[in-house]
Amino acid sequence: MTDYKISAKGVQVYYGDTHAIKDVDVDIEDKTVTAFIGPSGCGKSTFLRTLNRMNDTIDICRVQGDIRIDGEDIYDSAVDPVQLRAKVGMVFQKPNPFPKSIYDNVAYGPKIHGLARNKAELDEIVESSLRKAALWTEAKDRLNAPGTGLSGGQQQRLCIARAIATAPEVLLMDEPCSALDPIATAQVEELIDELRQSFSVVIVTHSMQQAARVSQKTAFFHLGNLVEYGETDKIFTNPEDPRTESYISGRIG
Amino acid sequence: MTDLSSTEPKAHRSLKVADARTKKRNAAEKRFRAYGIVAIAIGGLFLLALTYNILKAGLPAFTQYVVELEVTLTQDEFDAAESQMLKTAAYTDIFIGNFEANLAERGVAVPYDADAIERLLGKVGGDIRSYYRENLDDIGQPVTFQLQTSSRVEGYFKGRVNRDTIVDSRFLMGSDLDIVDALRDSGVLTSRFNWDFITGKDSGVDNPGGAGIGASAIGSLFMMLVVLFLSLPIGVAASIYLEEFAPKNRLTDLVEVNISNLAAVPSIVFGILGLSVFIQFAHLPQSAPLVGGLVLTLMTLPTIIISTRASLKSVPPSIRDAALGIGASKMQSVFHHVLPLAMPGILTGTIIGLAQALGETAPLLLIGMVGFVAREYPDGVVSGFMDPNSAMPAQIYTWAARADVGFYEKAWGGIIVLLIFLLLMNALAIFLRKKFERRW
Ligand SMILES: Nc1ncnc2c1ncn2[C@@H]1O[C@H](COP(=O)(O)OP(=O)(O)OP(=O)(O)O)[C@@H](O)[C@H]1O
Ligand SMILES: [Mg+2]
Helix, strand or coil: CCCEEEEEEEEEEEECCEEEEEEEEEEEECCCEEEEECCCCCCHHHHHHHCCCHHHHCCCEEEEEEEEECCEECCCCCCCHHHHHHHEEEECCCCCCCCCEHHHHHHHHHHHHCCCCCHHHHHHHHHHHHHHCCCHHHHCCCCCCEHHHCCHHHHHHHHHHHHHHCCCCEEEEECCCCCCCHHHHHHHHHHHHHHCCCCEEEEECCCHHHHHHHCCEEEEEECCEEEEEEEHHHHHHCCCCHHHHHHHCCCCC | CCCCCCCCCCCCCCCCCCCHHHHHHHHHHHHHHHHHHHHHHHHHHHHHHHHHHHHHHHHHHHEEEEEEEEEECCHHHHHHHHCCCCHHHHHHHHHHHHHHHHHHHHCCCCCCCHHHHHHHHCCHHHHHHHHHHHCHHHCCCEEEEEEECCHHHHHHHCCCCCCCCCCCCCCCCCCHHHHHHHHHHHCCEEEEECHHHHHCCCCCCCCHHHCCCHHHHHHHHHHHHHHHHHHHHHHHHHHHHHHHHCCCCHHHHHHHHHHHHHHCCCHHHHHHHHHHHHHHHCCCCCCCHHHHHHHHHHHHHHHHHHHHHHHHHCCCHHHHHHHHHCCCCHHHHHHHHHHHHHHHHHHHHHHHHHHHHHCCCHHHHHCCCCCCCCCCCCCHHHHCCCCCCCCHHHHHHHHHCCCCCHHHHHHHHHHHHHHHHHHHHHHHHHHHHHHHCCCC
């Protein structure tokens, strides 16, 4: 029980009167990649955002239930969401670099969290983050160029670099590859596989192939319910629920 | 559905031939463009007419007519004049003596008497006496005096009276015009740029020639400083709180509605509020730039808050998400990312608010920032926020209300100065917007 990195019990999320997540139980292991799949609007992003309390920023959003990270209730009143988000990083569905230089984009997180003692250390963090995000070769000669001047796919990799620069323990990725070409996608997938050595990654994706390639566990959401959750191999080869089966084979979605 | 996707083959049409619908659409577009051009042309025409009128009426205020005369006063003459009963009369005689010599030197022969000199140049004796009493070292040396002609003489040069319309009075006689013309022809009387109008203070009701906008410009400057230093921080802080931190509930909705309403409240209401709160209740001095600034701050705040909130709103929410998502606090996300992006809008809004405040007259009338402020600066008027002063628009209003026609051009000239200030502020707004704008 306690060796789960994240453990969610009876999670309900409401947007005003809309019941977006209905009684979801999920346990996410450390050092694994967990994929969330499901048709559009089923609540994957919503659930992902409950894990780092990004839903706090939406006024009409209410979250109920028990979500623990390393055994600590993250919705406890004593928990500072700012600290939580430093530990649980996030890459958004739409690339959203700051309108600053590439360097500053990556360096911002380490700066505000005091992760570097001097410029050399900061440079080091920036370089290694960009390398991990497979952006170093393209960006190393234009670190002072604006991040928003990159292509869509490069921007998304910049956002990934920015997220890993703060050295999170959990990385939440909301369709990180939806704007990427196959080569960049492959690079990011490789990166995800690498990240798994040190943290747990939760990834939302619309691509079955991607889920099958990168994840060890898969959760299938449908209309706000968690329909099925288990080993990726099992979900894709031998799903228990007929809804999972029909989604995977392309009949609902 | 089925009849739309009918299988009948479509008749071939060339793309080069516009069909009826396309023709109609194109015609509508053309008409709309024509309306737009006409609207802009009408606006431009009005602007042109306005500018022409203002310049025509106001530019004469920037020209001054002076009689230039070299006077040498010996120590004996000075002592003699100072020992007399009628001292200024003695100085007038000295002046006339020099004047005569000067005219003779230039070969100008025109009859005049002491009264004519007073009608043309005012009380020259007093002017000369006060000069020498302040500059005792200049006694015995040639000093060039530039004596301003009376407003009636200026009126003659500026076309307000001519030889046909002149009515003899104690201010100006028809015969004086001969002297004036002779002086003009001989170069003793010249025109020059009227710096006194730019730097000077208000003058008495019968002396339009001496009136200047400078003192009230300084009053306006003081008020703008008060407005800037109060309304910018208060307005921006209020906007950031309302936009980024405040919970969305009935109370904040109410606050929001009221701010929008305040922006539409007539400025005179703020004036009466300032009168009752700042002057009658808080006992701040009347006519003080501080009070004027406070009243204008109240008036400007809603404008600044509305424009600041609009520019905060226009920052894409994904930027806030990005900052929060890597563990920045709310405040860090606002100050590091949102505010810099909103800055051009905030500055523009602030300067537009200030420009509005600069041109505001009505509330100033209520707190007594009109009227005759004749003290000399740099002490007097300029000495601060608490001393009585006027403001440019209020000064213009005062001039416009005066009987002497000479003040008419002063009012228009004042408007030109005011407009120049407004243009400068707008230019500053554009410059700041360009500077802070991030084009990436
Ligand atoms: N800010 C919001 N306000 C109100 N309703 C919302 C909001 N965000 C999401 N919803 C609703 O919650 C439900 C789940 O949305 P969510 O974004 O989690 O779907 P998703 O599974 O991520 O879809 P997609 O694959 O298209 O990204 C949807 O019905 C959506 O309309
Ligand atoms: Mg989504």
